[in-house]
Amino acid sequence: QVGELPTWTTDAAAVAEALLGGGALREVEDGYPLAGGYALHLQERDGRRYFGLGERTGFLDKKGRRWLNWTADAFEQQPKDDPLYQAHPFVIAFDGGRARGVYLDESWKSLFDLAARESGRSRIAVEGPTFDLWLVPGPEPAAVLERFTALVGRPWLPPLWALGYHQCRWSYPDEAAVREVLAGFREHDLPLSALWLDIDYMDGYRVFTFSPHRFPDPPRLVRELAEAGVRVVTIVDPGVKKEAGYSVYESGRKIDAFVKNRREEELVGEVWPKPAVWPDFSRPEVRRWWGEQHRPLVEAGVAGIWNDMNEPAAFAVEGDEVFGIGKTLPSDARHGERLHAEVHNLYGLLMSRATHEGLVHLREGRRPFVLTRSGFSGIQRYAWVWTGDNGSYWEHMAMSVPMLLNLGLSGVAFCGADIGGFRGDADGELLARWTWLGAFYPFMRNHSAKTSRRQEPWAFGEPWLGHVRAAIRFRYQLIPYLYSLAEEAARTGQPLMRPLFYHFPGDPEAAAIDDQFLLGPDLLAAP
Template identity: 40%
Template structure:
């Protein structure tokens, strides 16, 4: 969180942050000439890792090295570096996981103008053109992507700092900044290596919809940037951030996803320095003019221009072609979503700050008294001894272990904050240990960098150093972190990093990290690497047996491997509730799947209706936490009257009833890369009318959610995707059926949460909700079978112990599949792997879409005698409900509706 102050929500950016025109490297690239590089085709060398060419910029005679590597998973990597740099340029570590398997390239055609390369798998080709240099990726004869189609390739080579003395007049600082020194307000950025920016453009042929590039408070579909600012990827602490803005927020994922009816494509720009992205859509007509009737139709195209301050050009094109294949390709590149412990999918209660141990116990008791389930309660910075992390305030929290044991007896957990800034205090052993161990970032003069944050004068841990990360991880050991227990979990905040006294409230770019790398090179990695170290610490704390839970505010590509993130310091307003949906969808598309927004808004006080609607919306999103600033009124769910309490209770209870479905979706994310939260186009890729929809979404493949995000609503418009002849949607509360391919206005009340189950799906719920996830695991299960127009449905259920790594280490899990066809529902193994003993039973089955009353319902368990089952038929909504089943999930069985 950031110090609370009244938010400004306007079209004018806060002058604490830069506009693109105030950034030197951006101006140079936009205002500079096209450099007309040539590909020297006679320098082609084929290796096990791809094809290498030299590129020549004729005016300066600068030579670059281009490497093209096709991967077996359907991706093509384009890497450009200096041919002979005076020293190594920064390449992003820790993000790309494992070694990729490269395809063996061969030359298919070559002449003086171009070289065409092919490989064994798939139908793709790469064609490299001599002049002007461009690189095409083709599918058969169809051009899919062109790299450098607009001739925007830009590469500023490293220079010897002594050069600046010989041309001081050119390099003197002016109003707009300079090559070796740049100013912003009172801050001066000295560039040790001079200008080192890079840039390139790609044309995505046939595409007119692009997504991703989080984090921005903007629509799901990325906007054309010809007017206004480009999208900025630069992690910043932005309190009460501006809405519908392209300015950078807390995290950055340089992944753009484009979609059209027959292909989904991704462009992953692996660069951790400040980055701008310009997007230009070309449609059937341009500049608002309608073309003459006989004019040739212009193919849609999306042009993407990436501009980064430093590093190398490392661009991966993910070729799909389906959304599912694209998500898998990206997960194989940067890692799969971590399988969260089940308790972390429950409800979290947080405030800056619960005052003391008595306050925490009282809030915990309040949830019990009001019959509202929850799993984790959180403590902000005031729980520490003078803002020293890994400590406890001796007056407010004299017995932290006792508090944790009190919560753990009820199977609940405590979460505490741990920020990256360390209070300058020579009498504090942890500060001295970090200082003496060389674990702090240094300034450009080689001294320990000091800035200010919550602790006052602070030093910042250098998480780019593996040694520092290992030291930090050890700080979470139970014998070192006094007062901690195995039921204590962690929240990484302020890790952009936030520096109250720094330029744009972050660390100066000329600060120096391990290995001599400037902060400018790796700024967007800082929070990612703290998140990594914290997760390692919690895993080590348990001897490698228990899954961690760590929430981080700052993130980068690959952060999905570590845990959860949230959208930061939002505001208690309907506009912020509304924008939270496209923000979370954008994160999900970019691989950051365990995401959520602070329920009720972090700052300001929500009206009761807004609070209810926010709980209802957030209960249908992956990370579910109520959180508020210390200047707001208390807002525990029972403080607004019984009507509000009842509505919030219902929303949270329904979340718990659905947790087995959420957990199964996270298993899918963990194994296939498919996000639990999905834009409509992921499930309905051919329906162009859905491509820009971002006020409703799919939860997995089975549930359509349409949260209400406006006040006083009595009717809501719901778009039911799919063909009207084939697609059926069932209201999860009334079971009323709706045909797809239409938008309907449906009545709602304050208690209404519009959710619909897709025909053809099976969803597993709990028969009750319990007081936390531990109780939930002991409850029987219910299946809801929603028949499609052919009378068919299918679904899965994933089970394990919910907290350990046994599912991975000893295959202690089970994955069951439910299939309904021709009136018979079968329960079978969905995977040959996995052995997990549990007593979970299916208590009841509800089948929606049964046109007439059955004569009987017959149950067969393995080889036992068939048994008639009790059932009810509700004619007005065509439902069969089979009760008192007590069928073990782990056994094969079938139910036949006769």
Template identity: 40%
Template sequence: MSKMANSEVKEAASDSTAGKMIFEPILEDGVFRFDCSANDRDAAYPSLSFMNSNDRDVPIMSNKVPLYIPSFECLLGQQLVKLELPVGTSFYGTGEVSGQLERTGKKVFTWNTDAWGYGPGTTSLYQSHPWVLAVLPNGEALGILADTTRRCEIDLRIKCRIQFNAPASFPVITFGPFPSPSAVLTSLSHAIGTVFMAPKWSLGYHQCRWSYDSEERVLEVARKFWEKGIPCDVIWMDIDYMDGFRYFTFDKERFPDPKSLVKDLHHIGFKAIWMPDPGIKHEKGYFVYDSGTDHDAWIQEANGMYFVGDVWPGPCVFPDFTQSKIRSWWANLVRDFISNGVDGIWNDMNEPAIFKAITKTMPESNIHRGDNELGGHQSHAHYHNAYGMLMARSTYEEMELADKRKHPFVLTRAGFIASQRYAAMWTRDNLSNWEHLHMSISMVLQLGLSGQPLSGPDIGGFAGNATPKLFGRWMGFGAMFPLCHGHSETDTINHEPWSFGEELKYVLKQEGLKIIILQLVRLSPKGVHGDFHCVWEFIAQA
């Protein structure tokens, strides 16, 4: 079907009225695709959530029929989908969301947002998962996915009803009912893929700060972990290692020899993770900008000019990761970058975040010249929620190719429901208080219930100053998170464990967290890079 015909079908479909959705079985027994009409089914954009888009688009032979059938209403270009479930049903999922674990009674929006200092009522965070896991009164479970990359309202405020509202038209996929939530998540993983195989060292404790601002400071922190016998396997480099925030560069005075730094870190048992973001400084003579311009790599405004927006380096242009040729160009930059001894890569600010913009991101009218298998040429409104995932994909795939002997490690701030195939994630700019400690537990669990099991918060809180008691308690819980990651922003007090002095040791001992802290030894591949008793002494000798 031509793009013009496809567009005409979509416009006609979006003006249809209401009714029960039509369905066909896909993927495996118990999984169904629903559309408003046959025309809507034919006109649907390719799936960016399914591991293989054909699995969503090609029906299978099955005698089963769905137990629950959604209804729809289409008006003024919007599609509202409703699924009624039995009284007593409770709702979970919805991806990266703050607040309570059970989502019954809540409403969220899937729109990746730079949400510094979010609270329990914030409706959009850094990742988008248009997915709900329903637990039925009989103990069975049902999953439902609105397979759209567009801004989507997930409304669970009416008891026993799931509502999705997004620009028309989009298919809805149901998984189950199956005997348990785990069975639903297993079936979901067959559709969207499982989490990438992380390297063993990434399961240890990670220490980060915005920023350790010199090679000397990085080594000082790493050696102090060693000297004090505190489990730690990874040191992270935030934006200040660069030359003027130019990505894929190193400051010649403060980080003059990154290869030597990484070699020294490896010698004492540490890995090094470094950050490149998507905002490339708009500056002739900067090799990444010049190369990207030669490759016609940048996202365009509606008028065809390259979009320029402010981020850390100042005025920036942004790679169009919806094109395979641009992902390959980015991958070459990654290959050269990791030749410096880089063990892992941290993609931040990739909603993409834009400074000095009311919306905190680029205009929705911007243009992506995407490949047909992703949806073709579309506005930023279509690709916004998938941008961070496509960046992570490009980074991960090149790291995988660069050294097949090693498992890549990528961390991404922004993502979509299938991002777990390429990257871990963290719950980003939290606050150093008890409410955010409490929320961090439900947020990590919620991400796991939405197909992203490898996640964790900034232990101790990113913004604000932790107290010894708060940090000690958070470290105890953090040891149990899949990603165990301490991080704090500039202008806060130091948040390395020893920074809290004797009081932290007392807190750990008095609150009975010795066993939990020692969990870090179990997770750490090097086992504290030494003897088990070092950690015991750190905790017990208060």
């Protein structure tokens, strides 16, 4: 138990003395067996607020709820759902105009009860056998982020095109559909930086392939788009189809690349491909092998990779439908000497690392671009993040602001939400207002599901097309400013989207505002 957080300082000895010498830290009996988990109890004060924890539903201030760190495939997410796709066991405690960070450096499932069960006490608990805690001094929020990202890593400076407008749908299923969308942007005089291909571009959901019938000449198609100034980004999931003769599976099997079950056999399940196996990204040789598998995509001219379903999600395992949080692999699955219970939260980060390092090698001299759904603290070293399968609801548009702000306060400078909503049907006004909001996101992408109404910028005609066009054009006016902020993020770890208290910590009302934000220090967005 900690009676009170000390006055935080960069002097480690002073912090240790305040905690240990002052008697603030003491062991208590919790009823659990030794090495069966640890918990830290913090005495609370009324004015303290908590921020961070990655992408979360709810308000900007995370106090008053219990938050689980366990990456989950959160399809059809609702305003109170938890957990979601990312696990970030890091909070910024803020009170009296002063900020300090608390980072639980543990990949096991963990819980942050922030004065939820007891208003006067918070609890940080982990299911694993160790409890490594970092205390990150401020006192300014910017100082906390600079020191925290010095520990867990900072993003690369992105390619300039990544800061533009992106168009996606599940799916543009063939070359004709892709050309039709490109023609729509030309016809309606709309700028476009990247067009994305979802899972239906593949040959039977075999990763690193194109359908020979629907995409017979990928290099030619990519060249056509490049001539129009448009890059192509393709989705790559971790599930590998278990099929004799399929080169990705066969080459992975030769190096024993896949996660095992308790009998030390390949763990076989179902996701989009059926049957499927999952690479063990905890092993460096598997990450190198996975990076090399991107060669055919890179040689076709693909400019970026989109990692999805990497919590990892599973529809079934060894013949049984998967239940429980997030529908994932069994906790006793084997990653070498480690159990999946320890590796699970790191799976998306390690896949993104393999993808990032593969692109650095294969596209030598060009900056890599990777987007991921799942991740852990430090994911910004390898990938950008989006908030997953939201819906075409005004509430989800509003909730995107605190979600992205807390991702930024967790070190993830480059992030965005699906503009227009992924599930459900947008209308003209929702799309127009969301596109204007999205013009201020670090990552600006319109994305929707195949069961949803089409929502390309021209989908609802005038007057909405004019409003959407104005928002997209405004985004391109912002790019010099965004690029300056991107350089600052790469150098110091500062987020692009910032809550008001970030620059005005002395204002007692600023920390409660989650429907306004700053883009960098100089531009206020009040949607």
